Amino acid sequence: SPHWPEGLHGSISHDTGLAVAALCQGGAAFGIDLASAAPLDRALWNEIATPQELDQGTTGFDRGEIARLVFSAKEAAYKAQFPASGAVLGFDAMRIEVGQGGLVARLMREAGPYAAGTAFRGGWARIGDRLVVLMQAPAPAAAAQPGFASGNTASPGRARMVRRAGVS
Structure with a gap:
């Protein structure tokens, strides 16, 4: 993984012929993923998702x-x-909603400073034939910051999706 300068959080991703990078100063860490928006090969479904994750049909996706x-x-x-846990997961x-x-x-399960049940929040956008997903970690020290409740992801320097949209 890349080593970012002190006080910066960043993430990179790539897919055939395209790469993206995002960087923010302060706040909580985040991750970005860039992938084809094409349906995932059925042979991989059981390796990456539970039946409950795949049955979220209310979204209008197959x-x-x-x-x-x-x-x-x-x-x-x-x-x-x-970056905070060093955990290889x-x-x-994880379960995705x-x-x-x-x-x-x-x-x-627990991963470094993150307890089992910790929620990472994010969004996605479909841009042409690509899917871009951004997920933000809750700041491990958020509970110690005045005015922030434990688990609150609205910390200073927050990484944000410029556009949240469903994949259609």
Whole structure:
């Protein structure tokens, strides 16, 4: 993983012929993932997602599109948690909730300063034939900051999606 200068958080991702990078000063870490928006190969579904994650049909996606979004959200959330935890997590270590307001990745086990159940929040956008997902880690020290409740992701320097949109 890249080593960012002190006080900066960043994330990079690439797909065939395209790379993205995002950087922010202060605040909580975040992760970005760039992938094809095409449905994920069915042979991979059981490796990356639970049946409950794939059955989030209220989003208007088919299961292959949900599988792709879940995969990408887990990749981005992994990148968000790693700087503080150093934990190497498998796909079963997180559960993804897809909603109209964005994405939530919940840890299923402890990872460094993050307790089981910790929520990483984010969003996605479809840009042409690509899917871009951004997930933000809650700041491990957020509870110690005046005016911030434990688990609150609205910390100073917050990384934000410029546009939140569903994949159609």
